[in-house]
Amino acid sequence: MDSLMGLWSGFEVAMTWQNLLYCLIGVTVGQLVGVLPGIGPTTATALLIPLTYGMAPVSAIIMLSGIYYGGMYGGTITSVLINTPGEAASVITCLDGHEMAKQGRAGVALGVAAIGSFIGGIASILGLALIGPPLAEFALRFGPTEMFSLMLFGMTMVVGLMGTSIVRGLVAMFIGLTLSTIGMDPVSGMLRFTFGQPFLISGLDLVTISMGLFGLSEIFLGMENLTAVGKPEKLSSLFPKKEELKSTGGAIARGTGLGFLIGLIPGTSSAIPALISYSLEKRLSKTPGRFGKGAIEGVAGPETANNSYCGGAMIPLLTLGIPSSPTIAILLGAFIMHGLTPGPILFTQDPTFVWGVIASMFIGNLLLVVMNLPLAGWWAKIAMIPAKLLYPIVLIVCIVGAYTVSNDLWDVGVMLVFGVVGYVMKKIDIPMAPIVLTYVLGTMMEKALLQSVKMNNGSLIGLVQSPISLAILILAAIVLVGSVLAEIKNKKAAIAGDVD
Numbered sequence: 001m002d003s004l005m006g007l008w009s010g011f012e013v014a015m016t017w018q019n020l021l022y023c024l025i026g027v028t029v030g031q032l033v034g035v036l037p038g039i040g041p042t043t044a045t046a047l048l049i050p051l052t053y054g055m056a057p058v059s060a061i062i063m064l065s066g067i068y069y070g071g072m073y074g075g076t077i078t079s080v081l082i083n084t085p086g087e088a089a090s091v092i093t094c095l096d097g098h099e100m101a102k103q104g105r106a107g108v109a110l111g112v113a114a115i116g117s118f119i120g121g122i123a124s125i126l127g128l129a130l131i132g133p134p135l136a137e138f139a140l141r142f143g144p145t146e147m148f149s150l151m152l153f154g155m156t157m158v159v160g161l162m163g164t165s166i167v168r169g170l171v172a173m174f175i176g177l178t179l180s181t182i183g184m185d186p187v188s189g190m191l192r193f194t195f196g197q198p199f200l201i202s203g204l205d206l207v208t209i210s211m212g213l214f215g216l217s218e219i220f221l222g223m224e225n226l227t228a229v230g231k232p233e234k235l236s237s238l239f240p241k242k243e244e245l246k247s248t249g250g251a252i253a254r255g256t257g258l259g260f261l262i263g264l265i266p267g268t269s270s271a272i273p274a275l276i277s278y279s280l281e282k283r284l285s286k287t288p289g290r291f292g293k294g295a296i297e298g299v300a301g302p303e304t305a306n307n308s309y310c311g312g313a314m315i316p317l318l319t320l321g322i323p324s325s326p327t328i329a330i331l332l333g334a335f336i337m338h339g340l341t342p343g344p345i346l347f348t349q350d351p352t353f354v355w356g357v358i359a360s361m362f363i364g365n366l367l368l369v370v371m372n373l374p375l376a377g378w379w380a381k382i383a384m385i386p387a388k389l390l391y392p393i394v395l396i397v398c399i400v401g402a403y404t405v406s407n408d409l410w411d412v413g414v415m416l417v418f419g420v421v422g423y424v425m426k427k428i429d430i431p432m433a434p435i436v437l438t439y440v441l442g443t444m445m446e447k448a449l450l451q452s453v454k455m456n457n458g459s460l461i462g463l464v465q466s467p468i469s470l471a472i473l474i475l476a477a478i479v480l481v482g483s484v485l486a487e488i489k490n491k492k493a494a495i496a497g498d499v500d
Contacts, residue, residue, distance in 0.1 A: 010355025026063035027364045030070020041071030042327045046210035057338035062360040069310040076113045096298030114372040116252040116304035121365040124311025136319040136344040144451035149472040156476045172434035180442030206333040216419025251297040255304030263312020273305035329440045
């Protein structure tokens, strides 16, 4: 009942004309960056954070959240119509979505994706509204010891699930942790790795790093290949055949639950539930040979899962203050920039803000359905903008955004350096998402660990004396061992394949 009352009060906040406008701007930008290949919601969120400096906190987070879940919708359109995923979560949609388009069923693929995305998004937001408050109340039991263990678990998920190689994941994690130590020690106040530069005393800015790693590097990479995008397939009916309703409904239901649960796990990304959903649908199908040739379940399941993931991923952020994906990590930076501290006390200290953001997500998903179903063909044409026109615009936005972080050219220089670093990492196939996640988690982990050690008279024994902490550490060990074993198995399979 308390959740329903809170949600009702949230709609009063979200339905003001200013917040409705910012919600519309957010989901429209999210849709746009989802359509444009290579940009994605992570880059767009990082680029637009500086523009929210003068906005009210609730309006800023409503707009930035709209970019986050709006990008999931937009990536579907180009995946289906021109076989070009707008962001990582839509890669799997290309397998069957574009095949359906070539069979003259592009409208059906987009219709099913939009409906599934809406159902998954709304269901996950309901889950957020119902689970968030009691989870926040439970999280009040978490002290520094439990928080450290939870963030360590998130770190193992980053290594285990980000990238194709655990070694590359560890390299990315090490880079992120090293960057997090720059600046003033959170407990003693000592300066580390500042090299006498006053700019480094407060550490590196998360937004600046993100704009370089994700935005600028994508420009450098895209300039190597300025090929034109193909003409989009024509649209037909938007609804599946009667005999396809049962299988489609089942895929949407499974994708909703799967995406929401994976969103609760720190260190994951929206591409993971999409991939798992596709594999699950193929395994459950009586005719798995249809997959990759235009199976409607191969579109409905993954598209539902990646949108359901968004609502689930907001729960660790709002209740524990822990980011569960790169975009959420950047959103965490936006919270801090606006003087907000995500965590269990946020629901009691600023309930108007929390429920306003949650309610806006209902409105945003409704807006996205209206924007997607009748306007899909128009959005696809946007993806045909020549890269030689698009990249200079994005570059200007990057430079202006970096400068407005602190009105200093130092931040522009930092962004340029990380743009080059991101470009090199992409070329040698080192994942960048773990850098952002471990950069955020590293500072929080260090502070929690030092506080835990101090509370236990200089001993680490508290990490295993707490039942909650011990259980989380065991889970972290299982994930890490499982990741290593999976890596060994994959390498053996690859060697066996080469021998054959």
